[in-house]
Amino acid sequence: MLLDFAIWLQNTGLMRALRESDRGYETLLSLHVSFIALFGAMVAMTNTRLLGWALKQESVAAIIDQLRWPKRVGFLCVATCGFLLFGMKAEEYYLNIFFRIKILLFLTIAAHALVFRPSVYNTPSELEGPLGTPVRARAAAAIALVLWLGVVCAGRGIGYIHPPPFSHHFTSRLVMPKTRASHDSAGVLSSENISSPSESAIQKGEHYVDH
Amino acid sequence: MLITNPLETSELAFPILEILHIAGFIIAIGTTAAVDFRILEIGGIQQTPSQISKSTSWWMLGGLLVAIFTGLGLYSTDPDMYYTNWSFLIKMACLILVIILNYTVHRKMAYENSTSGGAKIVALLSLLLWASVIFGGIFIAFIRGGL
Numbered sequence: 001m002l003l004d005f006a007i008w009l010q011n012t013g014l015m016r017a018l019r020e021s022d023r024g025y026e027t028l029l030s031l032h033v034s035f036i037a038l039f040g041a042m043v044a045m046t047n048t049r050l051l052g053w054a055l056k057q058e059s060v061a062a063i064i065d066q067l068r069w070p071k072r073v074g075f076l077c078v079a080t081c082g083f084l085l086f087g088m089k090a091e092e093y094y095l096n097i098f099f100r101i102k103i104l105l106f107l108t109i110a111a112h113a114l115v116f117r118p119s120v121y122n123t124p125s126e127l128e129g130p131l132g133t134p135v136r137a138r139a140a141a142a143i144a145l146v147l148w149l150g151v152v153c154a155g156r157g158i159g160y161i162h163p164p165p166f167s168h169h170f171t172s173r174l175v176m177p178k179t180r181a182s183h184d185s186a187g188v189l190s191s192e193n194i195s196s197p198s199e200s201a202i203q204k205g206e207h208y209v210d211h
Numbered sequence: 212m213l214i215t216n217p218l219e220t221s222e223l224a225f226p227i228l229e230i231l232h233i234a235g236f237i238i239a240i241g242t243t244a245a246v247d248f249r250i251l252e253i254g255g256i257q258q259t260p261s262q263i264s265k266s267t268s269w270w271m272l273g274g275l276l277v278a279i280f281t282g283l284g285l286y287s288t289d290p291d292m293y294y295t296n297w298s299f300l301i302k303m304a305c306l307i308l309v310i311i312l313n314y315t316v317h318r319k320m321a322y323e324n325s326t327s328g329g330a331k332i333v334a335l336l337s338l339l340l341w342a343s344v345i346f347g348g349i350f351i352a353f354i355r356g357g358l
């Protein structure tokens with residue numbers, strides 16, 4: 001069912017237009033990483049302050065309260081770019097083990113928010129004490145940092161898995177040879193030409209499979 | 212005597228370096244962006260630009276150094292490819308420009324808590340250059356040759 005949804009999503013008009021655009025994927029990926037840099041730094045600032053590692057001249061409440069809305073906007077931007085990237089090649093991502101790990105980590109982060117938001121992130125003024133931030137708050141911060149670092153690692157790992165040859169059920173009106181650049185397991189850049197579908201297959205409106 | 216690069220023989224070395232490279236620039240760019248958004252008066256941060264800049268300066272430097280040294284390691288795995296890749300060269304040019312900007316005009320304006328038109332232009336330029344560094348890095352894998 002999820003695979004059917006992925007194939008449907010990647011063949012919607014918007015996703016097809018993005019996939020077949022000249023530099024759409026690379027541009028969206030660059031925007032995704034740019035927003036990750038902003039959002040990731042804010043997450044790091046909040047949680048390192050809770051741990052007492054950084055920004056100690058500012059109060060915990062000041063850091064958490066002032067970064068709350070910028071973090072939400074940042075996450076929205078990251079998630080939007082991420083969804084569009086996913087939608088362009090949904091089938092390929094669905095079959096990618098690192099993408100699945102990334103989604104699992106997101107679900108774990110959601111659970112982390114449910115557990116710790118009421119007692120830590122929503123009550124920052126109660127975290128200031130003569131003995132520093134409570135153990136619960138520091139545990140929340142440490143877990144958050146590990147989870148978000150895991151998301152970054154899993155996200156980067158996606159590019160190291162070559163998609164299986166049967167994972168490109170795209171519909172397209174274009175008949176153009178494509179060159180795909182990729183890194184092998186040692187990170188060495190290589191490229192391969194992908195053969196284009198036959199004219200008759202396109203005219204019949206059949207799905208075609210990239211090799 | 213043939214000298215092999217250990218980064219090319221280990222399967223995990225390149226991915227680990229990449230993760231550290233990403234972590235380094237998240238810290239460097241994120242902390243600089245915090246100052247930039249404050250100068251631009253976006254985001255509702257109440258601390259002054261100089262307070263933010265002084266609080267984050269060592270983190271910024273640390274992140275930048277991690278990004279640079281891991282970048283050198285990544286470069287060493289295939290120098291010919293990177294050297295002839297125009298996206299990489301643009302990335303390096305933008306990186307050099309933004310480092311110079313950050314430690315000269317940008318720092319001066321931040322420490323003076325300036326939010327004038329000129330300071331805002333410098334902040335925007337800083338954000339644009341950092342974005343160019345990221346775009347340049349991403350596009351390396353999608354650009355074939357060029358030089």
